[in-house]
Amino acid sequence: MGEPLSIGIIGGGGWLGRAIAEAIVDAQIVAAEHLTLSYRSGQPGFLPNATWTRDNQELADRSDVIIVSVRPQDWPAIDISADGKLAMSVMAGVPLDQLARRLNTERVVRTLPNAAAEVRNSYTPWIGSLGVTADDRNVACRILEACGAADEVESEADIDYLTGLTGSGPAFPALLAAAMMDDAIRRGISPDIARRSVSAVLIGTGKLLEARSDNPKDIVRTFLDYRGTTAAAIEAMCAAGFEAAVADGLAAALQKSVSMGQAS
């Protein structure tokens, strides 16, 4: 058996960095003692057995795999050499060629998890550069699957689109939940019941979609066929522009993803 894997996460104290760190330790992909996490100010209190540092080059030197998990606007200030090692990015917009050039390695994997990584339910599309080896792909897959489901995609254009659809994705049901809650409260339902009931609807629907292989369109059609309350609601929502609003939102996310890559 080879040496145990060592992994470093730049921005390991952030939302996604922490989620990945805790997921890969729980999945025993890396021992906390072989994990290095960097932070900018104030060492976070979780994973006390990991090595915490402010020095990103030290992190890179200590790690076989380097994961960059800072916000895209903080990426230009990251000035390290991965020295040919496997580097992975979770940053929205930043393309593979830029990662390779700036991190000094041909072995780069661009990924786009989502916030549900915190509860090991991310959906994460990823793509590797030509320089990644079969072992690299295997390591990247294990890391990403510790955070939920992961799929290798064919092009970076797919990642740009999925950045909005799935990377930003959890925000959309959250937006729907917020609108449903506001409406319930406006109509006199207590905030506590409004929160519990709306959360239960979203969680229950997620499980229903997971359990049934139907296309969501077919489920909607079944509801419409009752010609009852659900049909009345769906038709009013669609007449008010629901589907167009979703399409406009996803187009705006795609445009932003591409422009963030050009600006970084």
Ligand SMILES: NC(=O)C1=CN([C@@H]2O[C@H](COP(=O)(O)OP(=O)(O)OC[C@H]3O[C@@H](n4cnc5c(N)ncnc54)[C@H](O)[C@@H]3O)[C@@H](O)[C@H]2O)C=CC1
């Ligand atoms: N939060 C989300 O839902 C998703 C985030 N992403 C991507 O993940 C990346 C991180 O996002 P979040 O974790 O949400 O942001 P965050 O702001 O919670 O975490 C970023 C962390 O990086 C740290 N940081 C910044 N510069 C640093 C430096 N030079 N050295 C060490 N640490 C540094 C910050 O102090 C912060 O703790 C972003 O690029 C974002 O595009 C991708 C998909 C989903």
Ligand SMILES: O=C(O)[C@@H]1CCC=N1
């Ligand atoms: O909003 C953002 O830019 C990041 C990427 C996807 C989710 N959060």
